[in-house]
Amino acid sequence: MWSLTKFVASRLSRSRRFFSSVIPRPCIIQKRGADILHDPWINKDTGFPLTERNRLGLRGLLPPRVISFEQQYARFMESYRSLEKNTVSESDTSHVALAKWRILNRLHDRNETLYFRVLIDNIKDFAPIIYTQTVGLVCQNYSGLFRRPRGMYFSAKDKGEMMSMIYNWPAQMVDMIVLTDGSRILGLGDLGVHGIGIPIGKLDMYVAGAGLNPQRILPVMLDVGTNNLKLIEDPLYLGLRQPRLEGEEYLSTIDEFIEAVLTRWPKAIVKFEDFQMKWAFETLKRYRERFCMFNDDIQGTAGVALAGLLGTVRAQGRSLDDFPNQKIVVVGAGSAGLGVLSMAVQAGVRMTGNAETAAQKFFLLDKDGLITKERKNLDPAAVPFAKDPGLIAGLRDGGSLLEVVKKVKPDVLLGLSGVGGVFNEEVLKALRESGSNRPAIFAMSNPTMNAECTAVEAFKHAGENIVFASGSPFENVQLGNGKVGYVNQANNMYLFPGIGLGALLSGACIITNDMLQAAAECLASYMTDQDIEKGILYPSINSIRDITAKVGASVVRAAVAEEVAEGYGKVDPEELAYMSKEETVEYVRRNMWYPNYSPLVQKK
């Protein structure tokens, strides 16, 4: 039973935590001298005060002047801006993008505190570099860009060794692991071990957006081979030059890795990222009831898309109850597309109470066109969305996107196909004729070149009145006469930081559908009616910490309501249950790490 004494004690412990977050806590280290300068977690470069230089054996290893954090920050930004200025006229945009990534990566490798401060303060400018879209280019060029290892690599050759390998990681605690096998990196396909750039980029977003402590995150590449022949033949390829493991061999490798992780860090959250569809679904089914994990491409994407779809209903001036009446054509029946449809159906069922009607207005296409009940060898995950061809006159299995748009007259066209340009001029013009009072286009595939259409194409061919969102960022479109076509970024980056942080701070033993639903609903309700009217469905990425605090809190509360919360640190589930909504947001905010130089104290 919750007692008054416990309540007062919890308030006191909360206020103690509050003060400790204002006064930088000392960081206890075991290193000395040059080892400190080579450890990006604790390095301050020229920022070490003289007292620390004396205490830590750094005197003489640095130029004598102490440069303040603010000066270091300004110096970095100046070199970044001058790179930007000097390359503005270059036609090779990928060369410029990689130069920007390199300058950030060098800082990341040297001084994480400064790196994360510049990232947080300039998230709108830097997210497209460390995350989609440049991260895709980085993975494609990884063998040439590789300088220092980051994260851990477990390979098919490590079978039987993983339990001891996990103890090679230098940090005592790990809160969040992002795991990939590199088999479907963005829309770029199988990039094998070079896909490590994705877990690194995602975890950068966790630190920037959710305030996870960078000393407690771990990007992991599980190298089970690659089926990309170009990579296998490349002498500089950094991974195993063998075909991917399949079947039981594959699953037992992942099982061994998971067992090793959970033995060392039983409360670590494992986020699965960019697995090819069959393993994305299989691993989610295998593990989701066993430990705290989620699949970002299936579940994170679904929540962001659902928030955007609900926003679209509002933007059309309709009531939210009208959502199940939206005709939605989803192009791409992979992990992301099926994840979105499943969540949209769940939302429809909650609104209508009827599972059958909930999916009726949703249409699904894959590379072979419209999926109907006549489809041979239909993936079981797609079965609930397969249409009866008789539903609308002229619909047929394998019907092209253009045919489907002309016949169905959708309100929403949502692309998760990984194929650039499938929303071509004809398709967009057909959407314009759909009769919807405000059609919406979600060109969600990444990176930019894989977007189903560009923002300019969408506004030009589908009309100025549309709602537009893309997975990778595009500039807003100037429509003339001062009118602006607003570009939303429909990317799971709006949700995964909050899902991860909420799961962590509730101490959730698993991540349930209700927790994911709560995250999506929280994001959906974030926007004001005025914004939505302008076609703005998602907040600016500049607000990512505020969004994450709210999304994280809604995940914590859902975890408590579902009785899967086991508490975090000294905060037990009863204390979580006692918190009001606002207090939960405050609790989440207070637990976000923020980059400041901490005093370093050497452990004797």
Ligand SMILES: NC(=O)C1=CN([C@@H]2O[C@H](COP(=O)(O)OP(=O)(O)OC[C@H]3O[C@@H](n4cnc5c(N)ncnc54)[C@H](O)[C@@H]3O)[C@@H](O)[C@H]2O)C=CC1
């Ligand atoms: N914006 C976001 O937050 C997210 C975007 N994505 C993007 O979604 C894309 C797909 O990801 P997954 O579903 O995991 O891939 P996947 O490989 O599992 O599925 C791709 C699907 O697209 C279909 N497809 C291929 N060519 C097509 C065509 N010409 N017309 C219609 N359908 C076609 C395939 O048959 C398959 O069903 C990727 O580009 C990825 O970057 C994925 C997750 C999150």
Ligand SMILES: CC(=O)C(=O)O
């Ligand atoms: C954003 C993301 O997770 C993807 O494109 O795979």
Ligand SMILES: [Mg+2]
């Ligand atoms: Mg992904």
